[in-house]
Amino acid sequence: MADQIPKVRRTLYSVVIKRMFDIVLSSIAIIVLCPLLLVISILELIYHGRPILFSQERPGLHGKIFKIYKFRSMTNETDENGNLLPGERRVTKFGKFIRRFSLDELPELFCILTGKMSIVGPRPLHVRYLPLYSKRHSIRHEVRPGLACVPLKPKTTWGWNDQFENDVWYVENCSFFVDVRMIFAIAKEAIIGSEYRSRDTREEFKGYNLLEKAKESKNT
Numbered sequence: 588m589a590d591q592i593p594k595v596r597r598t599l600y601s602v603v604i605k606r607m608f609d610i611v612l613s614s615i616a617i618i619v620l621c622p623l624l625l626v627i628s629i630l631e632l633i634y635h636g637r638p639i640l641f642s643q644e645r646p647g648l649h650g651k652i653f654k655i656y657k658f659r660s661m662t663n664e665t666d667e668n669g670n671l672l673p674g675e676r677r678v679t680k681f682g683k684f685i686r687r688f689s690l691d692e693l694p695e696l697f698c699i700l701t702g703k704m705s706i707v708g709p710r711p712l713h714v715r716y717l718p719l720y721s722k723r724h725s726i727r728h729e730v731r732p733g734l735a736c737v738p739l740k741p742k743t744t745w746g747w748n749d750q751f752e753n754d755v756w757y758v759e760n761c762s763f764f765v766d767v768r769m770i771f772a773i774a775k776e777a778i779i780g781s782e783y784r785s786r787d788t789r790e791e792f793k794g795y796n797l798l799e800k801a802k803e804s805k806n807t
Contacts, residue, residue, distance in 0.1 A: 592722055593755050595729045601761045608766070609706055613699040620693060627658055627690060634681040635659045640694055645711035650728045653703040655711055656694040660686050687780040689773075692734055699734070707769045708733025709754035712792070719794035720751075727754040730761065737772040739765075748797035 617624075631639035640656050647653045660682030664672045671677065685691045698704040704711070711732035720727075738753045757765070790796055 593726050593759050595726065595758050596761050598762070600763050601730070604763070605705065605761070605766065606702070609699050609702075612706055613696045617696050617700065620696075623690075624693060627685065627693070630681060631658055634679050635662055644714050645732070646714055646717055646728055647703055647711060648728065648731045650717060652714060653698070653711075655698060655704075658685055658691040658694060660691050689734075689777045695734055703731075705731035705733045707736060707757075707766045707773070709736045709757065710750075716792050719792060723755060724751040726758050727751065730758055735769070735773045735776070737769050737776065739768055739772065746798060747792050751797070 628639050639659060641659045642654050642656050644652050645655045660679070661677035662679060664677050666672055682691075695704055699706055708731050709727040736750075736754055736757050738749070757769075
C-alpha cells in the first residue's frame with residue numbers, strides 16, 4: 588500500500604459542482620455566523636490582544652502556497668530573551684475552548700469563499716512538510732484543502748499515517764454523498780467538542796514518524 592500511487596477521482600461533482608457547493612455554503616455560513624464572529628473578535632482582544640487573527644502560509648491545491656487565517660488561541664508572551672514561550676504556556680483557557688469547538692477555524696470560511704480551500708478536504712499542514720511526504724501521501728494536495736476530512740469510520744488513534752491514509756481515501760472517493768456525510772460529521776464534532784483539538788497531542792511530522800501514536804500528556 589505504501590508504494591501504491593492513488594488515482595484522483597475526477598467527476599462533474601468534484602471538478603465543478605463541489606466548488607459551487609462551497610461558495611453557497613460558505614456565503615450562508617458567513618452571513619449567519621456574523622454575530623458569533625463579532626463576539627469572538629471582541630473576546631480575542633480581551634484575552635489575546637492584537638492581532639485577533641493568526642495567519643500562516645500553507646500548501647493548497649497542487650501545493651500552491653496560500654495564507655490561512657484562524658482566530659488566535661495563544662498569547663504572544665516571550666521569555667527574557669524575547670523568544671516566544673512554548674505553546675503549552677501561551678495557550679489560554681479561551682484558546683482551548685475555541686479549539687475544542689473548532690471556533691478558531693471560522694475565519695477559514697473566507698478562504699473557502701475565495702477558492703483557496705474547500706469545506707471538505709485534507710487539512711492544509713505546514714509548508715515545511717512538503718518534501719517529507721511519500722508519493723502516495725502527496726496526492727492529498729491534488730484536491731483543495733478543507734476545514735476537515737473527518738474519518739467516516741471511527742478510529743482509536745489518529746497518528747500521521749491514519750490522517751494521510753484517510754486523506755488518500757477521500758481523494759480516491761470524493762463524491763456528493765461522501766461530502767454530505769463528512770459535513771454532518773464535522774458539524775457533530777463542532778457541537779460536541781473535541782478534546783483532542785483542544786490539546787493537539789501529536790509529535791510534529793518528520794517524515795519517518797508515521798506510526799507514532801498521539802501522546803495524551805503532550806501539547807502541540
